[in-house]
Amino acid sequence: MSLVFREADAAAGRGGDASPAAGPAPVLSVSELSVVFPPRRRGDAAVAVLDGVSLAVVEGEFVAVLGPSGCGKSTMLRVAGGLLAADAVVTGTVTVPRDAAGRRATAWMPQRDGLLPWRRALANAMVGAIAAGVPRERAEPRALELFEEFGLAGFERAWPHELSGGMRQRLALLRTCLAEKPVLLLDEPFGALDPVTRRRMNAWLAGVGLAQRAGSAVVLVTHDIDEAITLADRVVVLSERPGRVVLEARAADGYDREAILAALDAGGPPMSPAGRSLTA
């Protein structure tokens, strides 16, 4: 346990250092992030959801943040994306590059698709460009290309309710891409889908090479170990709430599924041997 802790601290130190010659500078860095929600009613206790989480993401990297439900991984992503309830107490630093107009370099995609029911598919995708201030002349041809690439060609004029769950999620992802932000923050993008569609979507997403596009990086939050391993160059495991980093693993070193599962379990409440073997 303490060893895992030191490993996480070392990772934070690496991300925080401005000088090292090793590797490119991070496009997104979160350091020592803690988030506490004040009590909802009198008598309730304050809820600490994150406890000193550090994470540095470099250009071209696909990072998966893996953790049990309710461990604060979505909260971390929302903080990185500049969204959080005004009453939450946030400490630590989040470093996000901004463009000349002062806009954050992140595009956040919600767990549910967030499609607007009154806009057809293409118009829904264009919301990404409009909200991010990307000119229409540039965004629309790009959108049509992506419709082709994301397997949505022919559905440009469909209403969201006419699309299947998988198509809606792909459309939401397409919308997020059209914001042309260097960092994509995906909050369980396929979490609402049935397991079969979800596997298919993950296989597809792995083939799209989202993070390899010029100047981009992806942070994906999930509670599904296989999704994390399939998609990410690096997996960061968070503990049960309040979330702490308990393990980091890189695809380059080869993922040890057992070790990741063990870290997931170690970060949570103790389990009976039967429960342990069930998960493994």
Added chain:
Amino acid sequence: MTADATVAVRARGTSRGRAAAIGAATVVVLLALWEAAVRLGGLPPFILPAPSAVAAAAVEQAPQLGEHVATTLTEAALGLAVGSLVGWLLAVLTATVPTAGHVTQPVVLLSQTVPTVVLAPLLILWAGFGLTSKVIVVALTVFFPVLIAAASAIRDVDAEHADMVAGLGGGRRHQLWLVRLPASVPGALSGLRIAATYAVGAAVVSEYLAGQSGIGVFIQRSRKAYAVDQIFVGIALIALLSGLFVLGIVALRRALTPWQPPAARL
């Protein structure tokens, strides 16, 4: 699969057709009972005229009815347009600028605690006997349901939609244009549908108080002449016009909210 779908569609079609047939039959039976009651009961026509007498009066009065109908229609349509526009804009304003909501809320509530009919004489005093005072009476009656329905539609906007726009870098202006304004339209339209049912009634009541022409004026004149059959002609016209307004709103809704499935439109 296809066969099943066809059957389901046909079943729905038949049930709708059946509902219409039952409704029409009910009206016919009621009219027949009314006719029979008047004839067999020997009620004098200055108390309750038979439907056939009302129909005869309508035919007889037809040449001069056109002008009255046109007047009332203009008042109701303008009042409905002005009232719903004001209601919708107020809803958007109060949702975007909370302070504006705090300012307008007491005024709005006050305007609704006093029935518009009670305010009508004052409005006629201020705005004259002409069209303007009637349009104001209708607009005052109509704006409230539109305001309430549109405001609650904006309030119920999915937090996820707002977050989605913010997460892509959108600001308050984007929230308004992309999410709140469009979300308010279906709400405003359902408020408008309720408002449409009493727009004509409000116009007629304001005509009772003052005016040279309109269905209200026609009814008042008929009352003074003890022409009860003509009063019924007026009432039938009000019902007809109100029905037309509602149909118009339903058509408007279909045009403005094409993403909504037909079942959700009514």
